[in-house]
Amino acid sequence: MLQWARRRFASAYEQMLRREVGNGPDHVAIIQDGNRRYARKSGDDVSEGHREGVKTTEQVLNWCDELGVEELTLYTFSTENFDRPEDQLEALFDLIESKLYEFADADRVHDGEVRISAIGEVELLPDRLQEAVEYAEDRTREYDGFRLNIALAYGGRAELLGAARDVCRAVERGDLSPEDIGVEEIDRRLYRQPARDVDLIIRTGGDERTSNFLPWHANGNEAAVYFCAPYWPEFSKADFLRGLRTYESREKSWQRTRSERAVALVRAVAETELAEARTVAGRLREQLSSTGAQQVTAELERQGEEIAD
Template sequence: MLRWVRRQIQQAYVRHLDRAIEDGPTHVAIIQDGNRRYARQQGGDAPDGHRAGAETTEQVLNWCQELGIEELTIYAFSTENFSRPPAEREPLFDLIEAKLYELADADRVHDNGMRIRAVGEIDRLPDRLREAVDYAEARTKEYDSFNLNVALAYGGRAELLGAARDVLRSVADGDLSASDVNVDAIDARLAGQPVRDVDLIIRTGGDERTSNFLPWHANGNEAAVFFCAPYWPEFSKPDFLRAIRTYESREESWRHTRTERAVALVRAVAETELVEARTVSARLREQLSSTAARELNAELERQRDEPASAD
């Protein structure tokens, strides 16, 4: 009975949050932290946590499509993860490989026009995983309704460093002028393919850091960040909706701040122009007064010099 009551309360809360959402983010990026800790908490091993986390990822895809979010990036494997022991790394590679093939063949992916892409140093991955990446990308390359970016062997600093080196090579080879190095030139060299600016980063598991994740696309866009305590396998729809509301609240605050700044600017300009207008008006009045006085004096002189007319 108590479980049923809790479920009803949660469903009512979800409906409330759903109604509160008005204009959500376009691109959400998620650091899926806490899989291993969740597994230990449940008495299992790391692969058990990763499998449970994969189920949460499936749910998040559904929630994104329900809310009209157009792009999702998930941090599946970082460059730092290569330091983990093979006994933990290999089952994770197995899981990612299987999920890529599964998604690439799933009806809902094709029905919803979902494009699957991998971002990161893909050439560092095992051959079998690279083949799964190629398969998923090839099967969905024509779609553009929704983008799912899977960050694999990804590190933000490495990505920026690679882009900088590529730019330097292009300039040295004469293919790019130094004066043409701009945002678009860097964008074209990041992740191998275009990624929208990130509007919202979500990190589960309790840590409050963004861990070298999409620094160009997130920090450059001053993305909102939502940190929450649940481990990734425990991440729920209410958590997701709270994250969306965090983004909306930040945007509302920014809009209010921008409005205040705009009003202050208009007021400052108006006050400056008013002062200038008053100064010009005073000078004009002085000019008009002196001109009128000169005209009056000239008329008096003219009348004084004229001979009197005969009666």
């Protein structure tokens, strides 16, 4: 009975959150933190935490499809993760490799026309993992129904540093003029890129930092950020919806601020013009009849009332 009540409550809560979300973001990026801590809490091997985390990933793909998210980027393996013990690395590489092959052959991927891409310094990964990446990308290259980006051997600072060095080399060779360096030049020198800028970053596991994740595509787009406590294997649909609600609230606030600034700008311009008009009208009144002066005064008052409104 208690479990039934909890399920009913969870379902009702999800429905409430769904009504608050609206259209939601196009591109969500997730830092899947807490797999190892989840395993330790459960008394399991670290690799078991990662296997449980994969189940969450599969659920998130379902939620994205249901809620209209068009692109998902998962921070799966950072450049800092190479410092982990060798046995943990091998187990993680095994899991990523097998899941890349599995996803690339899954009916749901092909039915939904999901394009799988890896972003990061993939060349640093073991050959077998590079081959799995190539297989998944080749199998889904022509699809455009949904974009799934797997960040592997990824580091945002290294990405920007590499782009900056590439630009410097191009200028040194004479292939690029400093005056021609713009957003497009940086864009095309980054890692294999997401299709869209990031609208929302979600981080699980309790830490409130974005860990050098997609600085160009997220920070440059002023992406919303949602931090939550559950470890990645515990991440629920309600957590996902709360993240989308954070984006929705931030977007409404941002649009409201833009509107308020626009109104203030228009009002400032109008008030400046009205002040100038009053100066001119004062000079005209000296040259007009009493009736004409009254008409000018009435028109100025009308303009002032419109600005006040």
